[in-house]
Amino acid sequence: MPKNWTLKVDQYINANSNCIIATAHVDSFPADLPLEPNIREPNRKSSTYKQIYDSLTGEPERFFERHGGIVLCVNKVKPKNKTELELEILQSNEGGNDGIINGGHTVLAFEQARANKYDLSLARVKVTIHIGLSEDEAKDIALASNTSAPVDARSKVNARGDYKFIKQFLAQLEMEEETKFRIAYYQNQSGAPKSPQCNVNHLIKLMNCLDRNKYNPNKSKGKHPPVSNNPSLSDTERQRLSKLLPLLPKGLWIEQRLFQIIEEHITNPRKKGTIDLASIDARKSTLLPDSRYSFGFGAPADIAMPIVAAYRVFLDENYNWIIPFDEFALDFLQHLWNNYYKKYLVSEKLAGNTVGSKICRNPVIWDNLYVCAQSYLNQQLLAMVSSNNNKREELKLAN
Structure with a gap:
């Protein structure tokens, strides 16, 4: 059965029929979204993670303007009201390839900052939500996403499905x-x-x-x-x-x-x-x-x-x-x-x-x-x- 996650937002727009861009609340952002489409798993020892964490916990109110945002792939999006979006995600064992395409380090930083009792009530993050992507389309976006830390060649080969x-x-x-x-x-x-x-x-x-x-x-x-x-x-x-x-x-x-x-x-x-x-x-x-x-x-x-x-x-x-x-x-x-x-x-x-x-x-x-x-x-x-x-x-x- 598909699983649902709720995303609390200030506002959102339909960039096109298959893409929504939203301003999401960090303090309630779901930390257990699957990483299936991502080409690597987040590493809390990396400089990328540390930079995101420091920016988030240092000045949470300015996080939105300093961060490039998170990219998701979902099966369906259902607006519950003006401030909540319900995301339906198909996981790999259901034939889907949904979850975090780019932003695994960011979501990990959210989870760790909340665990350390930081006040993130003013923190926001831009979220781009692609709807109904095929596996190849999701992987193509994951490979094309800009990252501040290099992705090893093996990860890219794996993301293309060549293994x-x-x-x-x-x-x-x-x-x-x-x-x-x-x-x-x-x-x-x-x-x-x-x-x-x-x-x-x-x-x-x-x-x-x-x-x-x-x-x-x-x-x-x-x-x-x-x-x-x-x-x-x-x-x-x-x-x-x-x-x-x-x-x-x-x-x-x-x-x-x-x-x-x-x-x-x-x-x-x-x-x-x-x-x-x-x-x-x-x-x-x-x-x-x-x-x-x-x-x-x-x-x-x-x-x-x-x-x-x-x-x-x-x-x-x-x-x-x-x-x-x-x-x-x-x-x-x-x-x-x-x-x-x-x-x-x-x-x-x-x-x-x-x-x-x-x-x-x-x-x-x-x-x-x-x-x-x-x-x-x-x-x-x-x-x-x-x-x-x-x-x-x-x-x-x-x-």
Whole structure:
């Protein structure tokens, strides 16, 4: 059922048939309006919020002239009388996209100032109310709204709906695996941890690492996937990533198991109190996207990328595993760790190199792990051929 909110106003005008502009009372402004159309959640630590709060509580009677106003999207507006407007809002679970388009920080400031017992009876704010906008129209206004603080590119991509294909895939995966993913799709998203591994762009990086068609060391350029953020998603990029989505659970699995191996290494009794791996910090903690995995050490967000990228050797051009994943994945990971990656991280620590991003992006280790993967795959294929030949010989003898 749609929910209604009452807005107390001094006056209002119909700017057009689908838009009302009102002068609203701040002391009774509803603080629980949904933020569905907004492209980010308000952050009370931001300079934007602090400026609004200081202006509101310092001279509430001048707030109207100093503030740009709030923009709302509603399903219907019903004037109750000359000083009250009843707003009908359809929330996302009802197929709507109504609520605060722009002004989340302002409404948060209203709520906090009232909680701190400030007298806001003289404070007014301009409210622009759009009626019956489609989801795309609401998002377009949210993206175009001027803000005094920058909005990160990821939030804009999310507002355009370009992450929808990832969200739908993860929702299905949550049901199948009975788990919950903690992914931040936009700035200041509540309920999403600040761990960089839980950023939606981290998932895209994991998928890029397994694209054996786009990133091939035999090419003169683009040998390995980039680990820098590039949140812009064209139609072509979404189509490519959609083909890689079925590989995402494997990428997440590799990352999880690598973190478990690192945890086992640094908690080894012989190494108690010392960490011999570059870029690993015991004073921090790390959360991975799957809510089942948390670790008591900090590591660069990209630390698993060279390892994940090595696995693309085992994929054919249609992104099918040449050897069943479960038959080689764990043994191969241990092989990479024991023979290459652990030694590399130890040597970097001895050399005094501590910048995690530089350590994880060193092209030499990417090249070494890729060559190692090719060698490992060849050995596995030779062993399979030898095993098949032995079976044929046994069948001949049996006959």
